[in-house]
Amino acid sequence: MDDFLVIDRITKSFGTQRAVDDVTLTVGQGEAFSLLGPSGCGKTTLLRMIAGFESPDRGRILLGGQDIAALPPEQRPVNTVFQNYALFPHLSVWENVAFGLRMSRRPKEEIRSGVDRMLELVRLKEHARKRPAQLSGGQRQRVAIARALVNRPQVLLLDEPLAALDLKLRQHMLMELNTIHEQVGTTFIYVTHDQGEAMSLSSRIAVMNAGRVEQVDSPENLYETPRSSFVASFIGDANFFNGVAVELQHEGYVRVMVEGLGSPLVQSNGAVSSNRAMRIMVRPEKISLTLSRPQSGERVNAFPGVVEDVAYFGSHTRYRVRSGEHSVLAQMQRSRFSGGGIDPVRGTEVWMSFHPDEGRVVRLEADA
Structure with a gap:
């Protein structure tokens, strides 16, 4: 062009x-x-x-x-x-x-x-x-x-x-x-x-x-x-997790200790060195909700939470879920809950999970 x-x-x-x-x-x-x-x-x-x-x-x-x-x-x-x-x-x-x-x-x-x-x-x-x-x-x-x-x-x-x-x-x-x-x-x-x-x-x-x-x-x-x-x-909705890369793993993955979450996340980013502050962004539709903890495997990033709010939009439903110090937004394309045949309501205990490749490392303000 x-x-x-x-x-x-x-x-x-x-x-x-x-x-x-x-x-x-x-x-x-x-x-x-x-x-x-x-x-x-x-x-x-x-x-x-x-x-x-x-x-x-x-x-x-x-x-x-x-x-x-x-x-x-x-x-x-x-x-x-x-x-x-x-x-x-x-x-x-x-x-x-x-x-x-x-x-x-x-x-x-x-x-x-x-x-x-x-x-x-x-x-x-x-x-x-x-x-x-x-x-x-x-x-x-x-x-x-x-x-x-x-x-x-x-x-x-x-x-x-x-x-x-x-x-x-x-x-x-x-x-x-x-x-x-x-x-x-x-x-x-x-x-x-x-x-x-x-x-x-x-x-x-x-x-x-x-x-x-x-x-x-x-x-x-x-x-x-x-x-x-x-x-x-600014482009859509996003969840942010601030943490520190503590361990480089195989095939370009890095283990990240996240502030206020209680459990580490694994992120796909081979360019990040150990002990480097980083911010992980995850879109709401990338996060799955289940009643029980997912089996170990692809959805390795899993952490528990409690549903704080539910908003039905017809084509999808949005859930605000509290996990430690984090208020996480998840979005599902159908109103039926994927992990047990019920729709979650306020107070439902759930598990959130996403694949390491579904998160994105974004620039911290200090790096701008």
């Missing part, structure tokens, strides 16, 4: 607050790429610098090999879809989409064909003469996307465009955005604090925290092999 858009050591401060801190990223042509992180992490500031609404204090923004960091917004081949859509309420849908082409003084036939093509793409042709107030939230969002795409930008920036929609409409619009991206092939950069949105839409995601990029990877790798505790906890 070619490096079509290059963010090269970009830094931006507001007073004493460093919003973006020496960030370097590359985005391929036609890629759907997300900037993901909590409020205040710098993702929107970075998007605004790509758009030209903010100027970096230091660094370069290369688009197709050209440094655009000093260009005003109107001279950049970039368009933005804002969270509030910013539609003109007194103009019809057709006129809203045509606005940019008219401002560029395009020929009338080019305007007509371009707008009709975009309204066909976003399936709003029958609403062409309506005003924005007559549309649903999802329809208004599609008008904003059509207006941004009609000028054929090289990059489309989407600044939390689904934030104002309800859950079902957000899910529907994610599928719409995927379809539009596949059809137009424009590079999408999507800013969101919602990990589900980012994972649904993107081929790669940059997870940001305190102005820096923690990890850039595919959705699958971010979930399965996070490099830091922050990424592990």
